[in-house]
C-alpha cells in the first residue's frame with residue numbers, strides 16, 4: 001500500500017513561473033526517496049507541498065489513503081514528520097523540552113508529557129551519544145548539534161514517513177555515516193524516508209529511489225541506475241562530473257571532474 005501518493009503536482013509561488021510541473025510518485029512503507037537538484041530548483045518547496053504547508057497549483061497528494069487537504073495538522077503529524085532546513089530556532093527551550101514538543105500530536109490539549117515521552121527522548125539522545133545535552137538550551141548548540149537534535153525531533157515523532165530537508169548538510173563524516181546507517185535500518189523496519197541532499201553519493205549509499213530535479217521544471221523519479229548517470233548529473237548540475245564504480249565498496253561515487261593540476265589561466 002502507498003503511504004504517500006503524489007499525482008500530477010504543479011506549484012508556483014504567487015505571480016511567479018512554476019517551480020515544478022506535473023510531478024508524480026508513490027512511496028510505500030520502507031522505501032527511501034532521495035531528492036537531488038541544484039540550488040533554488042524547488043526541492044524544499046516540494047517537501048513543503050508534501051506537508052500541506054503550501055497549496056499546489058494543481059494535482060493532488062494522498063497521505064495514508066486520505067487526500068492531504070482533508071487532514072488536520074494533527075492528523076498529518078500522526079503520519080508524517082518534517083525536519084526542515086531552517087531548524088535554527090532561537091528557542092530558549094532545553095534540548096529535552098524541545099524534543100518533547102515532537103509528541104504534541106499525541107497529547108490531549110494542555111496535557112504535559114509524562115515518563116513515557118521523556119523515556120523516548122532519552123532513548124534517542126543516548127542512541128546518538130547526546131544525553132549530556134538534555135538540559136542545555138537548543139539555541140546554544142553548535143550548528144551540527146542543532147541539526148542532529150532536529151533529526152531526533154523527527155524520530156521522536158515516530159512517523160510512518162520521515163521527511164528531511166538536507167539532513168546531513170551540517171554533519172561531520174562520522175555523523176553522516178551514522179545517519180545513513182540509521183536511515184537504512186529504520187527503513188528496513190517499515191518507515192518511509194524522503195530526503196533532499198546535494199551529494200549524489202548520499203543516494204548511492206542509501207539505495208532506494210531518486211527524484212532528480214531537472215532545469216526545465218520537471219522532477220524525474222526512478223531508479224539510481226537510470227537517473228544517477230554521469231551524463232544526467234553533469235547536465236543537471238551544469239558542471240563536469242565523474243561517476244565511477246568503487247568495487248571495494250560495491251557502489252558508485254560521483255565526483256567533481258576537477259584535477260589538482262594548476263590552472264593555465
Ligand SMILES: Nc1ncnc2c1ncn2[C@@H]1O[C@H](COP(=O)(O)OP(=O)(O)OP(=O)(O)O)[C@@H](O)[C@H]1O
Nearest residue numbers: 013014019037038039040041042043044045046085
Ligand atoms: N516564499 C517564497 N516566495 C517566493 N519564492 C520563493 C519562496 N520560497 C522559495 N522561493 C523560491 O522558489 C525557488 C525554489 O526554492 P527552494 O527553497 O524550494 O529551492 P531548493 O531546491 O530547496 O534550494 P537549495 O538547494 O538552495 O536549498 C527559489 O527560486 C526560491 O527563491
